[in-house]
Amino acid sequence: SGHFTYDPGFTSxxxxxxxxxxxxxxxxxxxxxxxPIDELAEQGDFLETCYLLLKGDLxxxxxxxxxxxxxxxxxxxxEQMSRFFTGFRRDAHPMAIxxxxxxxxxxxxxxxxxxxxLHHRQVAQIRMIAKMPTLAAMAYKxxxxxxxxxxxxxxxxxxxxxxxxxxxxxxxxxxxxVLARAMDRIFILHADHEQNASTSxxxxxxxxxxxxxxxxxxxIACLWGPAHGGANEAALNMLQEIGSVDRIPxxxxxxxxxxxxxxxxxxxxxxxxxYDPRAKLMQQTCHEVLAEVGAKDDPLLDVAMxxxxxxxxxxxxxxxxxxxxxxxxxGITLKALGFPTTMFTVLFxxxxxxxxxxxxxxxxxxPKQKIGRPRQLYDGKTKREYSPxxxx
Ligand code: CMC
Numbered sequence: 149s150g151h152f153t154y155d156p157g158f159t160s161x162x163x164x165x166x167x168x169x170x171x172x173x174x175x176x177x178x179x180x181x182x183x184p185i186d187e188l189a190e191q192g193d194f195l196e197t198c199y200l201l202l203k204g205d206l207x208x209x210x211x212x213x214x215x216x217x218x219x220x221x222x223x224x225x226x227e228q229m230s231r232f233f234t235g236f237r238r239d240a241h242p243m244a245i246x247x248x249x250x251x252x253x254x255x256x257x258x259x260x261x262x263x264x265x266l267h268h269r270q271v272a273q274i275r276m277i278a279k280m281p282t283l284a285a286m287a288y289k290x291x292x293x294x295x296x297x298x299x300x301x302x303x304x305x306x307x308x309x310x311x312x313x314x315x316x317x318x319x320x321x322x323x324x325x326v327l328a329r330a331m332d333r334i335f336i337l338h339a340d341h342e343q344n345a346s347t348s349x350x351x352x353x354x355x356x357x358x359x360x361x362x363x364x365x366x367x368i369a370c371l372w373g374p375a376h377g378g379a380n381e382a383a384l385n386m387l388q389e390i391g392s393v394d395r396i397p398x399x400x401x402x403x404x405x406x407x408x409x410x411x412x413x414x415x416x417x418x419x420x421x422x423y424d425p426r427a428k429l430m431q432q433t434c435h436e437v438l439a440e441v442g443a444k445d446d447p448l449l450d451v452a453m454x455x456x457x458x459x460x461x462x463x464x465x466x467x468x469x470x471x472x473x474x475x476x477x478x479g480i481t482l483k484a485l486g487f488p489t490t491m492f493t494v495l496f497x498x499x500x501x502x503x504x505x506x507x508x509x510x511x512x513x514x515p516k517q518k519i520g521r522p523r524q525l526y527d528g529k530t531k532r533e534y535s536p537x538x539x540x
Contacts, residue, residue, distance in 0.1 A: 152523040159418075162343075164351065164517065168201060168506055169342040176422035176471075180340060181205070189429050194335040194499075195219060195305050198277055201340055201506040222278035223299035223308065225286075226256045233290045242287035242494045243372045249283050250276075251365035261359035263512060272360040273505050280498045281305065285312035288491055306332035309498075314486060326440040327485055330433050334481065337426045337474060338496050340503030346370040346377070350504040351511050352520040360508060367504045368497045377493040377500075383414035384479030384489055387448045387455075396455050404464045412459060414476030421469035430477040437484045448480050 155161045170179040178185040181200050188197055192206075199207045199215050207215060232249050253275070254261050260272035286296050289312075297312045307328040315321035341347070350367040354360070371377035390399050402410040417424060438444050456472055459465045482492050511517050 152525060154525055158348075163348060163520070164343065164511065164514070166342060166507065166510060167204070168510060169340045169503070171342055171419055173417070173419035173421050176420060176425050178341075178425045185337065185425050186429055189333050189336045192336065193304075194332045194339070195277075197336050197339050198502040201502050202273060202509065218274050219278045219305070220301045222275050223282055223301060225279050225282050229256065229283075230286070230296060233286055233296075236290065238290070238293060240291065242284070242291050242490055243368070243497070245287040245290065246283065246494055246497060247365055247369050247372075249287070250280075250368055251362055253279070254359045254361035257361070261361070263354075263357060263359065269360065269509060269512065273509065276360070276364060276501055276505055280501045281309040282312060284491075284494045284498045285309060287494060288313050288487075291490065304328070304332075306335060310485075324440065327437060330437045330440075330481065331485065333429065333433050334478065334495065335499040337429055338499035340500070340506065343507075344376065345373075346500065347504055347507050350508055354508045354511055355517060355520040360505065363508055364501060364504055367500070371497055371500065372493055377496040379413060379473070380475040380478045380482070380492045380496070381489045383475050384448075384483060384492075386413040387451050387480065390451050390455070392447065393450055393454045396451065396458055399455075400458055400462060404462075412455070412465075412470070414473055414479070415459065415465070416468075416470040417473045420471065420473065423471045424473040426474035427472045427476055430474055430481065431472075434477040434481040434484075437481050441484050443484055446480065446484070448483075452477065452480060 180188060181204055195216050196212060232252055236245055257275060260268045260275060262268040282299050289296050294316060297315045300308050300311055303311055307323040310323050310328055310331055346367040349370040350363045353363040353366040374382050402408045403412045438446055438449060
């Protein structure tokens, strides 16, 4: 049966038609619905980006207000869900918790699981965008043994999230607007990235008719891996391991050595063979955050900038078209915002949820889509006879 195309890793197979996100990897271009990522990140905000990804166009003032109002109305999660969290070991990884609690939403919100009903789907979309920050913050609070903090609907999306993560009952907590703006921008940069592994997972799960919460849980599981959403954690660990500027040449040497499995984390990308446009914005956001929290002299930033400078001038990296990707600076930035590394991928999942749900909706509405069912090239045993266990 050799008539199937063999394409492991899907490097040359388009699985769908999509009008959501455009990437030109050679030119280093990323557009959401036609808008350059840097214009959205510099001039817009995350909920506007959500509206854009879901509906196809930027909202008018009234549409935006209505959308924000609807998201805000759904920020609370059912009180019973808190028992889900407390069922976990107290040192559970927050991503393990997220896979479970997001999947569990389908057991709580029966009025938004019918995928053939447009109203159900729209409510599910809003619920997911609204509840992800609440669930992510609860996973964090649980992991550090602090009480859950309820959402505050007078705050905007990113500020409310920081509040739920960092406020404690015993003292006053005021969200720093510079940090909230940085958080919001990080969400915009991660909102969608066309048919990456986790998005493809969501589509494949959804192609069977599974409910949207279950599909997003599948996407979160896929995102967890270090080659995907876990790379920012790996990049920060690497910078910490390098530790000081004088040790950079040693690590560059290792990255180039064919016999050494070490890779420069936060460098290289399957699609971008040029500077990842998100990396530039992340670098700028990183500087702003470090200045604001008074960590301008963070030695990790010096290591990162020098590493980038040397790699961009090194023949090996030039020839293989390896540039910093979005994860190179996000680790330092998230650390400065106060998050432990175990939360990094959770933040990515929070932001990517809108992309997953927009792609899922596009698939549901596409009459050409059918259940995803790849074929294989079988290279196992040919037919043979069963032998009873006594004679084996
Ligand atoms: N450091 C050193 N060499 C590298 C690196 C790196 N970071 N990335 C790729 N190479 C080399 C690789 O050894 C190979 O060399 P050769 O052709 O001589 O065998 C060549 O470049 C092509 O690499 P590949 O692994 O075949 O390319 P890929 O498209 O399968 O992998 C990647 C892309 C992102 C997995 C890879 O570049 C990598 O492992 N980077 C480090 C991890 C990372 O930063 N991941 C985040 C990706 S962006 C965010 C996300 O998707 O979640």
